[in-house]
Amino acid sequence: MNIHPKDFRMREGDDVNRKKWPTMVDPVYKSKDQYKSLLEEHVAKLAELQRLHYASNRHAILLIFQATDAAGKDGAIRHVMSGVNSQGCRVYSFKAPTEAELEHDFLWRTTRDLPERGRIAIFNRSYYEEVLVVRVHPDILESEAILDAPHHAKKVWRERYRSINDFEKHLGVNGTRVVKIFLHLSREEQRKRFLERIDDPQKNWKFSDADLKERKFWKDYAKAYEECLEATSADAAPWYVVPADDKENARLIVSQILLDTFESLDMSYPKTSAKRERELQVFRSELTG
Incomplete structure (x- = not known):
């Protein structure tokens, strides 16, 4: 089975019904060994394309991961990006905002970490928390000094959606490709993963009381x-809804999405001018003479 990222891509204007989105699809691998082989192949291609991306220095890539707890964001980032040069890629995780961050608009703290041309930035959670967690817990708006927020909540979300869309459009116009991954996990699979974190001493550190509270x-x-x-x-700046009940399958889908993103960019290694070529030949003569 080949991976076609367009099968997981939301088109602009699509109606959304989360219940109709699959959390499990037929795996693209037939065995664990084949999974490892396919992932290694993807990782090697990503490493090669990332070098070209860095050398080309024409675009930036912003990869955003959003999901419920235990959906596999950390694992996907760690496995898929394992071959990428860390000098050209940074991962940022966003927790609850600090007091200083609350003194700014909701996009400010993530804007500071946007990638430069030739680089990749990965946001493990992002400014989208401001229309997800904050929406589920609207009392948080009080700490953000949003005037009359509890009485105009719908307006707040509409305005934030518009701000996000305008922001991402601005990034795109200026050379940053925004790719957004939603790892779609089922409630039952989340329960299993929570139990695994409790039962496995080496995974106890992953489980938080807050995870169980949020599950409610x-x-x-x-x-x-x-x-x-x-x-x-x-x-x-499309969303990709990736079935996440099978971690390995999700990683292969995510890596193919990123491969397709790289391949869609206009990238090439810098050409050497005639003057520079003559200089290089002089240097070569000195080294071999």
Whole structure:
């Protein structure tokens, strides 16, 4: 089975019904060995394309991961990007905003970490938390000094969707390709993964009491994700809804999405001018003479 990223890509204007999105699809691998082989192949290609991306210095790539707890964001980033040169790629994780960050608009703290040309930035969670977690827990708006927010919540979300769309459009016009991954996990699979974290001493550190508390808001998060993805998936900055119940399959899909993104860019190694070629030949003569 070949991976076709367009099968997971939301088109601009698509209606969203999270219940109809599969959390499991037929795997693209037939065995664990084949999975490892396919992932190694993808990782090697990504490493090669990342070198070209860095040398070309024409575009930047912003890769955003959003998901419910235990959906596999960390694992996907770690495995898929394992061959990429760390000098050209940075990963940023965004937790609850600090007091200083709350003194700015909701896009400010992530804007500081946008990638330069030739680089990749990976946001493990992002400014989208401001229309997801904050929407599920609207009392957070009080700490953000949003005037009359509890009485005008719908207006707040509409305005934030518009700000996000305008922001991502601005990035695209200026050479940053925005790729957004939603790892779609089922409630039952999340339960299994939580139990695994509790039962395995080496994974105890992954489990937080807060994870269980947030699980109680599953339906609220589902509604928030549906509206968010419908409002913010654009042709220039699409959302990819990746079935996440099978971690290995999800990693292969994510890596293919990133490969397709690289291959869609206008990249080439810098050409050497005639003057520079003559200089290089002089240097060569000195080294071999």
